[in-house]
Amino acid sequence: MVKxxxxxxxxxxxxxVNHLIDDSKQENKILRIGIEKGGCAGLHYSMDYVSEISEGDEVVEQDGVTIVIDPKAILYLLGTEMDYVEEKFSAGFKFNNPNETSACGCGESVDITPISELEIK
Structure with a gap:
């Protein structure tokens, strides 16, 4: 487990996130973020509750909140800011990802160029 x-x-x-975790009627109390194939732009962000941290998961702790990142999503999410936005007719999490190269018109899917491991070193 890496923080x-x-x-x-x-x-x-x-x-x-605190509100969702507090209101969760499940025993699963950790929010897991990942990237999945789908949508017109090719990828979309995924969020789910998990009950434990899996081997390989990256743990992010900030101001009392713990979330885990699917290891397959790490290179896609480096440098991303997660926000919660309330607009006139909708509300939801918004990912401000510097690796995003395009998004579909409806905003449900994105194209992301992952950072290569060489860029990290």
């Missing part, structure tokens, strides 16, 4: 800052959370995102 890292692959992703940062805004104060509004921290508040919302």
């Amino acid at each position: 890292s800052n692959i992703i940062s959370l805004t104060p509004r995102a921290i508040e919302r």
Whole structure:
């Protein structure tokens, strides 16, 4: 288990994650973030509750909130800021990802160029 800052959370995102975890009627109390294939742009962000941290997961701790990052998503999410946005007719998490190269018109899927391991070293 590695503690890292692959992703940062805004104060509004921290508040919302805390609210979701507190309201969860499940025993699963950890939020897991990943990237999956799908949508018109090719990829979309995934979020789910998990009950334990799996081997290989990256742990992000910030201001009392713990989330885990799927190891397959790490190179796609480096440098991302997670925000929670409320608009007139919708509300939800928004990922401000510097690796995003395009997004579909509806905003549900994205194209992301992962950072290569060579760029990290």
